[in-house]
Amino acid sequence: MGLIAEKEKRRAVAHLQQKAQAFETEVALRQSEERFRLLVEGIQDYAIYSMDPHGVITSWNSGARRIKGYTSEEVIGQNFSRFYTSEDVERGLPGKVLQIAREEGHYEGEGWRIRKDGSRFWSNVVVTPLRDEAGNVLGFSKITRDMTERKLLMDRIQEHAEELDKAQESLRRLTARLLQVQDDERRRLARELHDGAGQILAALNMNLESLQDAVKEQIAPSLNQRLAESIRLANQVIKETRTLSYLLHPPLLDEAGLRDALHWFVGGFIERSGIQTELEISPNFSRLPRELETAIFRIIQESVTNIHRHSGSPKASIHLALDLDEVLLTISDQGRGMPSVAAPEEPKSRRKLGVGIAGMRERILQLGGCFVFPLPAGSASVYQATPS
Numbered sequence: 001m002g003l004i005a006e007k008e009k010r011r012a013v014a015h016l017q018q019k020a021q022a023f024e025t026e027v028a029l030r031q032s033e034e035r036f037r038l039l040v041e042g043i044q045d046y047a048i049y050s051m052d053p054h055g056v057i058t059s060w061n062s063g064a065r066r067i068k069g070y071t072s073e074e075v076i077g078q079n080f081s082r083f084y085t086s087e088d089v090e091r092g093l094p095g096k097v098l099q100i101a102r103e104e105g106h107y108e109g110e111g112w113r114i115r116k117d118g119s120r121f122w123s124n125v126v127v128t129p130l131r132d133e134a135g136n137v138l139g140f141s142k143i144t145r146d147m148t149e150r151k152l153l154m155d156r157i158q159e160h161a162e163e164l165d166k167a168q169e170s171l172r173r174l175t176a177r178l179l180q181v182q183d184d185e186r187r188r189l190a191r192e193l194h195d196g197a198g199q200i201l202a203a204l205n206m207n208l209e210s211l212q213d214a215v216k217e218q219i220a221p222s223l224n225q226r227l228a229e230s231i232r233l234a235n236q237v238i239k240e241t242r243t244l245s246y247l248l249h250p251p252l253l254d255e256a257g258l259r260d261a262l263h264w265f266v267g268g269f270i271e272r273s274g275i276q277t278e279l280e281i282s283p284n285f286s287r288l289p290r291e292l293e294t295a296i297f298r299i300i301q302e303s304v305t306n307i308h309r310h311s312g313s314p315k316a317s318i319h320l321a322l323d324l325d326e327v328l329l330t331i332s333d334q335g336r337g338m339p340s341v342a343a344p345e346e347p348k349s350r351r352k353l354g355v356g357i358a359g360m361r362e363r364i365l366q367l368g369g370c371f372v373f374p375l376p377a378g379s380a381s382v383y384q385a386t387p388s
């Protein structure tokens, strides 16, 4: 008897202890829920609120009050679509937001929302469905951040980037136009020199020679000498005028094409500069559209002038090849290299790219090609151009 009573008593105590523990756990849970509620309530930087499955607001924190301007009394029981612009409401965005959150377990988006005072703010929102243990959607939580300042900043950056793009585009157009005008002007000057001054000089020379023939026997040797000297000077001017005219625009370029024009030009360059220049043109290299031939000629002209002026190299080489419909042009020297490569400690020199190199790049870009300057390691200073 006594034993059974003892057992029952122990069971009753254990039962009581269990109940007490469950109660304590419940209290602790409630306290932690309450703390969590207070935590959410106290957050100022985020509007946090909950909704029922239809989007009717059921809770409202102080951040929501601060960001949207409504007190909880004003919005609890209202549909959250009231914060959307009328255009967004018309295209059914609030409903879509809840649908996506329900189907995908999460919705995140950005857009304009309306404050109580009617002003707009750019929001970043995250909507998450709240489910019971069986997975039924009990409602949604929504966290909204006011990103207006960042949005305005991003818009301004975007605007500036667009302006910059436009400015660059017009600069490129201007450069292209400038190069075109320069080519036309050189061609015109070359013709003028050749047909104008060149013809007059040739006539002058002929006159001098016939004068010499006519008076040679009758005038003093000193006068004869002066006449011969004049003829020599006239010949020199004729030669120089012709060289100048041909350098401005080689007639061979239009008539015979790049191959002949380059052989003539490189021959003259070797003579004038003393730089041993190798010119290799692939056998399949045929005639190309005029503007392409002119561009390639100008690039080579500018490059070898640079080699002469800046590299100190005794040698130069020019390779020109045609591969399918691509032109590959490589120009190299064995000189001191670009200042930035040779002396990286001088940062200012690195920025010094004259109009020569800029012009080459522009010509190639205009033709849809690719410009590499200087070529990496190995040779000192190289231009590579691939107009297509």
Ligand SMILES: Nc1ncnc2c1ncn2[C@@H]1O[C@H](COP(=O)(O)OP(=O)(O)O)[C@@H](O)[C@H]1O
Binding pocket: 306, 307, 309, 310, 311, 333, 335, 336, 337, 338, 339, 352, 353, 354, 355, 356, 357, 358, 381
């Ligand atoms: N082949 C080269 N070797 C060494 N430096 C070069 C060579 N080509 C160009 N440079 C450097 O690049 C600079 C810019 O060249 P460029 O644009 O043609 O302008 P410019 O010839 O009028 O100075 C030159 O001043 C020179 O310092």
Ligand SMILES: [Mg+2]
Binding pocket: 302, 305, 306, 354, 356, 357
């Ligand atoms: Mg130059």
